[in-house]
Amino acid sequence: MNTEGYSIKDLETLSGIKAHTIRIWEKRYSLLHPERTDTNIRYYTDDDLRHILNVSFLVKGGHKISKVAKWGQDQIKETVLEVSKSKSSENAYIDRLMLSMVNFDNEEFFKILNEIQLRYSLEEMVYTILFSLFKRIGTYWQVGSIFPAQEHFVSHIIRQKIIAEIDKIGLNNKRGQSILFFLPENEMHEISLLFYSYLAHKSGFNVIYLGQFVPFNDLQKLQSHLTIDFVFTAFINSWAKDALENYLVDLKGLFQKQRIFITGWQVDNLNPELPRNVKIVKDYKEFRKFVGA
Template structure:
């Protein structure tokens, strides 16, 4: 189904409300009214999904479905707005999801700004944006959202991190040295590495950010020409252990005596003998706890 046509399973995955409960609410309260395709398959629209997301939020805060069913859409919106004043962390996730579903950039910008004002930039990314990415990653895998929707949100967040990095009002400390950040060949998921770059720069290091899919030969030449305090890379694409170990040895041998941090879900599951200067960090929090940062 398209992003405008959701199955009841899609609604369950997105709203957190069980399909069985949605069906009961349909029959008993007329909460949503599914349409039918030409082949008589039931489907739901964006408006149905948004209504269920709002209802889910109200029921989580003690409202009875029997009372919600009597509310006009405007009253439901008012109740949600009132909740947002005292329960912002709960509202943020739903607002981010709605901005994804509707491709609503103003809503995303408003929500993100509220989170940053409340939590600070780093916590906004760590506590809200990365968990949100894990959520939409699952939805993308099961086909609940489209690649276009995922790309829409990814580019908005990517731009936020780049702008925040450019606004860092701190000169690099020469005593800390330079950090190299890169993604290996065929690795295109850049947001995690962009945030590492922000975090490391904010702590006074100079960084050289190479970005996506850097050929090993080019990497070798840079490592030969420069000295680095440490090196960070990030792997998310599925990779056989043998291939990872080969990559790990190539990078570490090109940078003898320099700590190389391999981050992301791929290194997390690796077992085997690593070079002495290879350090596996499964997630962002692990990297942030490094003494050097």
């Protein structure tokens, strides 16, 4: 739990239920019973958060709050499971994954991912659902509604999924071309990088995957030892626009003959000026076109 508990704004952000509505539900149905700090500030516990997430899920699924509020925890949990089996829209999947994340429910999270994979290809699952999940997680993290361990819990499971799919492909250098994947120093969020490396593996490229937090000096050393045809990196963490543009210029200077692909939230937010050989990747379909897959 957040060490200071959750505010009603946190509950609004995580559940999608307006704070005003939550207060009405408290008064009318005694749905929640917030505690108070020594300075008389209201706060909510982990149990309160789980309860409002379950209630929110059921109300969005068509159940009336007047009925749900009278149910005990066992009936609520059973009904959530029943509704989960019948709800398969993208937003419903994200809601269910968020609920599993908050509860650190390893078994349920894997179960939902496996269910999604029966309906979607890995590419569709990652890009349509999991990237949207991470955007929502990022928003919640910014406002302090979740803590890093919850994000790490999700990232680890999804990372396992993608690596397992890469392992199934094995070495597949039928294209005779190499793509270097890396994240700059201070960049730790590698799910998108790993996903695009999977696409490159699948398309028959020799993938050189360095992962996160790669010093620029290491790129210089590597460039002098290997023949590289493409370079791929991502910018997720906060960057100043001029710092990002300067980094891209340096990268272009190092890889003058290679095409450089970039992606990430900071690229979208800052809209940096791009050197001639740098191309923004908007989605996985566009990436496959770029590399002729």
